[in-house]
Amino acid sequence: MAVLAERCMGFAICEPGIVLLCVFILANLPAQVAFTPVLTPEDVFSISGEKCVVAISDKLLQQTTRVGKDTWIDRLLGLADVAFREEPNVVFGVSNLEYFVGLSGEYTKDPTAVVFPQIIDDQVPLTSVEYRGSGLVADFIAFVNKHCNTYRAEDGRLTLEGLRRKALLEDLFKVEQLPQSVTISQVFQTTDLLHSDANCLRENGSDVCYSSQSVHRGIKKFRDIPRCERISLPSRHKFFNEYLARSRPVIITDAMDNWPAMSKWTTEFLRDRYGDKRVAVQLTPKGEYTRVEPLSIWNINIPQAVLKRLQYPDLVVVQPAGLDMKFSDFLDLMRNVSEGKTDNVSAYMAYLPVSRYLQELKDDIEEMPFFKNTLQPDEQNIWFSDGNTLANIHYDGFDNFLCQISGTKEVILFEPHNNERLYEAYIAEAILTYNASTKEFWRAKTPRLVSKIISPVDIKQPNLERFKKFGEARPMSCTIKQGEVLYIPAFWWHEVQSRPSPTEHRNLAVNSWYDPFFRKKVPCAECRLDVNPKYKHLW
The missing domain is CATH 2.60.120.10 (Jelly Rolls)
Structure with missing residues (x-):
């Protein structure tokens, strides 16, 4: 445990919850990754057109290199390799997060991890969401699942929601x-x-x-x-x-x-x-x-x-x-x-919006009774x-x-x-x-x-x-x-x-x-x- 404590000392920039996450990962997961993929901003923009990107701050990379080769970043990517090894639409890596400040609100002073959801419509710009959760690994995985539209448990198996999604498709x-x-x-x-x-x-x-x-x-x-x-x-x-x-x-x-x-x-x-x-x-x-x-x-x-x-x-x-x-x-x-x-x-006369031109006629057309309160109307x-x-x-x-x-x-x-x-x-x-x-x-x-x-x-x-x-x-x-x-x-x-x-x-x-x-x-x-x-x- 003394070695683990020494390796976590480099995380002064982290929120307390993230330090707990660091300790948990160091204590429970062996190193799984031979190298740390570094993503340039251009990489993030390119990859997000096809996959969801989970980016770790390059500041953490700089901090952890002082305390040994087997770093917290490696451990975090090791976690990703376990939980998301069968998930083809998620990429983990390290990036300069300061470049993306303002894409989806301001980050905290020193963001630790950010998700860039896959761009579904290329007319919609790149967005990002900062992780501000607890130090529990389950919370971090839930965060990635939510914003990457994935359904993975800590051991890499599909969750119940994931199994239902698979059955629907x-x-x-x-x-x-x-x-x-x-x-x-x-x-x-x-x-x-x-x-x-x-x-x-x-x-x-x-x-x-x-x-x-x-x-x-x-x-x-x-x-x-x-x-x-x-x-x-x-x-x-x-x-x-x-x-x-x-x-x-x-x-x-x-x-x-x-x-x-x-x-x-x-x-x-x-x-x-x-x-x-x-x-x-x-x-x-x-x-x-x-x-x-x-x-x-x-x-x-x-x-x-x-x-x-x-x-x-x-x-x-x-x-x-x-x-x-x-x-x-x-x-x-x-x-x-x-x-x-x-x-x-x-x-x-095509695509004429009823609400804009003929609002008084809305009462003459009824929503399908079998469909009320099902999907969001447009x-x-x-x-x-x-x-x-x-x-x-x-x-x-x-x-x-x-x-x-x-x-x-x-x-x-x-x-x-x-x-x-x-x-x-x-x-x-x-x-x-x-x-x-x-x-x-x-x-x-x-x-x-x-x-x-x-x-x-x-x-x-x-x-x-x-x-x-x-x-x-x-x-x-x-x-x-x-x-x-x-x-x-x-x-x-x-x-x-x-x-x-x-x-x-x-x-x-x-x-x-x-x-x-x-x-x-x-x-x-x-x-x-x-x-x-x-x-x-x-x-």
């Missing part, structure tokens, strides 16, 4: 489990696929070129793929265990039976109540949204420094033209399009169009209940378990411009040099020569009619074909977003779903 729903499951290669094995941009329409002098089948192309090819399960209103227990906790899409056929919106939200009612309200409207030539096109057909210049960072520098994601107008003018435009009086334009949006729109393949990082009030939506889904097959990546954005006087669209605008996480694949006319892995993807179809709800789990890829009500000549839906039960790092094609730690209480 092993039981995720996969489309291949369905009896009619087919791959994209099988769907298109007899199809003469078109990849030429020359086969297109140009109307009214516009330079925007679209296939003559732009909105409805290839739909028949998806008629023989597996369908979503359709169920009546489930119990809370059934929905959680069979759908939410398995990341499984499902259609609920009677969840909207008591919604006032089903009878109240007529076009006439909305015009009378909100006709003078100004709303944001999206415009495209043929009703196709978030389309991927060759950069070469756009009259824009994207800096080479930006293109070099992109996996597909020859492509752009086309965002619709935006127009601010009175709600009544939007309804008039929608009617004119439906009646054929206006062509070469499609108007879509926003509710209204989706309103003439009904002939196509939202190309994309995913959302939220759990989503899509509720159909008028018309139908055919949704083609792909699971998020093998995003290499969908070629998930950042692609540069470009924005259509629209001249309201001449009613022409032009490809001549870029946003603030931003890019969007999306798939470059056209699922209805896939270029399987360039995107070979997409041939292994397995589609699933979920068509919802008036009064039905589709649950789309977070990160499921989906393409949405809307069709109008034959009597109302419109398509109207509302959706509710929730912070996801499963999350994943984005963009990261090879990364898999993980259980969101904020919902541990639900496991």
Whole structure:
């Protein structure tokens, strides 16, 4: 014990609890590590994009080298080797913590250990959390578990929470489990696929070129793929265990039976109540949204420094033209399009926040009774169009209940378990411009040099020569009619074909977003779903 006391004397800079932790480690763990990994600030920034980093202050390294080769740092990393040896997503090392002061609040005068959680969304900056706990080893391990989203006991085994998490991830729903499951290669094995941009329409002098089948192309090819399960209103227990906790899409056929919106939200009612309200409207030539096109057909210049960072520098994601107008003018435009009086334009009121624009209507839409107080709600949006729109393949990082009030939506889904097959990546954005006087669209605008996480694949006319892995993807179809709800789990890829009500000549839906039960790092094609730690209480 005299030797241990001598080695701990170098820890005058430590908090009393940390000294106790030092003594405990020295007394109970043999040296496990042959060297101490030193992490530069650049290392921390780089590694945190893929793993959680636990950094020990380099001041401790300097202190402990005075008292012998077998230092407290070595012992602490030895502890890590025991508790986290089977944990691939945690890296322990030594770093200059002064460099990171202010990232997540001020550190104490001499921080001993700091955790840098893995960056799940690369649009979110690096953060850090200082360890200020007791000297108990169990407390330190609990601290690492909490902030690294790990579930390890002192002996390296999984905790009960870790075992439950493991079971959830092993039981995720996969489309291949369905009896009619087919791959994209099988769907298109007899199809003469078109990849030429020359086969297109140009109307009214516009330079925007679209296939003559732009909105409805290839739909028949998806008629023989597996369908979503359709169920009546489930119990809370059934929905959680069979759908939410398995990341499984499902259609609920009677969840909207008591919604006032089903009878109240007529076009006439909305015009009378909100006709003078100004709303944001999206415009495209043929009703196709978030389309991927060759950069070469756009009259824009994207800096080479930006293109070099992109996996597909020859492509752009086309965002619709935006127009601010009175709600009544939007309804008039929608009617004119439906009646054929206006062509070469499609108007879509998409992502319209209910809380911001139509707060009074919130009482007309009810939260799913089997889902109340389950996940944290985010926003509710209204989706309103003439009904002939196509939202190309994309995913959302939220759990989503899509509720159909008028018309139908055919949704083609792909699971998020093998995003290499969908070629998930950042692609540069470009924005259509629209001249309201001449009613022409032009490809001549870029946003603030931003890019969007999306798939470059056209699922209805896939270029399987360039995107070979997409041939292994397995589609699933979920068509919802008036009064039905589709649950789309977070990160499921989906393409949405809307069709109008034959009597109302419109398509109207509302959706509710929730912070996801499963999350994943984005963009990261090879990364898999993980259980969101904020919902541990639900496991």
